[in-house]
Amino acid sequence: MQYTGEYKPPILTVDAVIFQLIGGELNVLLIERPDEPFKGSWALPGGYSSEGETTLNSLERIVQQKAGVDVENDLRYIEQLYTFDTVARDPRGHAVSVTYMGCGQEIVPEGGRAHTAFFPVGNLPSLAYDHANIIAYAHERLQSKLTYTNSIYAFLPAKFTLTELQDAYEAILMRELDKRNFRKKFLSLGLITETAEMRKGGAHRPAKLYKFNSPTLESLSRSFD
Amino acid sequence: MQYTGEYKPPILTVDAVIFQLIGGELNVLLIERPDEPFKGSWALPGGYSSEGETTLNSLERIVQQKAGVDVENDLRYIEQLYTFDTVARDPRGHAVSVTYMGCGQEIVPEGGRAHTAFFPVGNLPSLAYDHANIIAYAHERLQSKLTYTNSIYAFLPAKFTLTELQDAYEAILMRELDKRNFRKKFLSLGLITETAEMRKGGAHRPAKLYKFNSPTLESLSRSFD
DNA sequence: GCAAAAGTGTTTGGGATACACCCATGC
DNA sequence: GCATGGGTGTATCCCAAACACTTTTGC
Numbered sequence: 001m002q003y004t005g006e007y008k009p010p011i012l013t014v015d016a017v018i019f020q021l022i023g024g025e026l027n028v029l030l031i032e033r034p035d036e037p038f039k040g041s042w043a044l045p046g047g048y049s050s051e052g053e054t055t056l057n058s059l060e061r062i063v064q065q066k067a068g069v070d071v072e073n074d075l076r077y078i079e080q081l082y083t084f085d086t087v088a089r090d091p092r093g094h095a096v097s098v099t100y101m102g103c104g105q106e107i108v109p110e111g112g113r114a115h116t117a118f119f120p121v122g123n124l125p126s127l128a129y130d131h132a133n134i135i136a137y138a139h140e141r142l143q144s145k146l147t148y149t150n151s152i153y154a155f156l157p158a159k160f161t162l163t164e165l166q167d168a169y170e171a172i173l174m175r176e177l178d179k180r181n182f183r184k185k186f187l188s189l190g191l192i193t194e195t196a197e198m199r200k201g202g203a204h205r206p207a208k209l210y211k212f213n214s215p216t217l218e219s220l221s222r223s224f225d
Numbered sequence: 226m227q228y229t230g231e232y233k234p235p236i237l238t239v240d241a242v243i244f245q246l247i248g249g250e251l252n253v254l255l256i257e258r259p260d261e262p263f264k265g266s267w268a269l270p271g272g273y274s275s276e277g278e279t280t281l282n283s284l285e286r287i288v289q290q291k292a293g294v295d296v297e298n299d300l301r302y303i304e305q306l307y308t309f310d311t312v313a314r315d316p317r318g319h320a321v322s323v324t325y326m327g328c329g330q331e332i333v334p335e336g337g338r339a340h341t342a343f344f345p346v347g348n349l350p351s352l353a354y355d356h357a358n359i360i361a362y363a364h365e366r367l368q369s370k371l372t373y374t375n376s377i378y379a380f381l382p383a384k385f386t387l388t389e390l391q392d393a394y395e396a397i398l399m400r401e402l403d404k405r406n407f408r409k410k411f412l413s414l415g416l417i418t419e420t421a422e423m424r425k426g427g428a429h430r431p432a433k434l435y436k437f438n439s440p441t442l443e444s445l446s447r448s449f450d
Numbered sequence: 451g452c453a454a455a456a457g458t459g460t461t462t463g464g465g466a467t468a469c470a471c472c473c474a475t476g477c
Numbered sequence: 478g479c480a481t482g483g484g485t486g487t488a489t490c491c492c493a494a495a496c497a498c499t500t501t502t503g504c
Binding site for chain 2: 007008011012049050052054055082083085086087093094096098
């Protein structure tokens, strides 16, 4: 483990897969690349990570700068995903990318440099680099996290109805759940509490609003699905 | 994502957590550091990853060279674990480490440069860097992998008894399992098949030998534990 | 009164858990 | 014949899955 003058590391980059629900669909944040390579293609927000900076700090700086999203305040959950390192993944040279997955609710990009938009995961544009793979990997991880943790809280407002909760699960898992079984199961987990408020939403019975007891990641006593 | 001349990446390293069972205990491969920093301490086998080489290729080269273990042939399973990147983890300067977990059976290090030995996970020597954390993280991941995949195959010989299988689970999960329930459950998963052979092991009834149907990683239909 | 979403129970089957004794062998 | 580990069955409980109607509101 000697550091000889000859050692040259690859470039180290970070990329963020930022999810949120929009109109009942899981969406991911992309930016349109202003320069070559892949000029005009859409890509995950990402960039170089420098010496002396953790990859998460790099990510926060870059996502703020390029996409106008404040990781600390706009995201309710973030975790490291995987490190992608094939030699050919960047045409400019070997770049190793440490990727993160973040989740939030009503994220509004503000002041990013490039064109920034959320796209439904089921309907993505043509993507730069190996970013389609990275998004697929993040989606799988998210689906599995939903089943054994309370991570769904990251996608919901502070107060929400049981239908909104179920819709969030269905959008991310991409399949339908039985309403009665879902409610029975979720309430029995003891993660949420009824509030005194109701949501009135038009010509139908108003819905009780619930809140999470603890808006931080925990494992479930019984795995969810 | 401009590459200016000023950009300087951190050092990129790889480290391997290589597990195997010895005498009914989960052991991890360590090497005694010949040089500063942490001279004389034990550490995970690891080293620099260079431009143009995937981290897994770097790992194979380094583990072979330093610990005398052939990743391709001696390990039956390997996966990327996590990327550790705090700035202060290496006293010589910022080093980002991509870590891997590998598992095998009857691994005999041969021709490594440094002192190389397996240590029981429950009784580790004083470790260099943040390697105690990395091992703890790997052990947790392994425990959880055992419950939803067939990864236990990586720790067993081609033919094994049900008691050996159960002992492997108990050593890694670090708790006892009920013999009758374990056998019923595991056989019902359909992962293993009885062979015609028996293991004779002394003054007691010989045990049937089983083999895995598929010695590659699969998810279990029903999670194990 | 009617359209729209909220809310609510029961039955059934399968698997998890708990638990104790007989079997085949070597000496 | 006895010590050693191998091998086996049943009863109970809990939970997952399947499934349809009543309630409350706005218009």
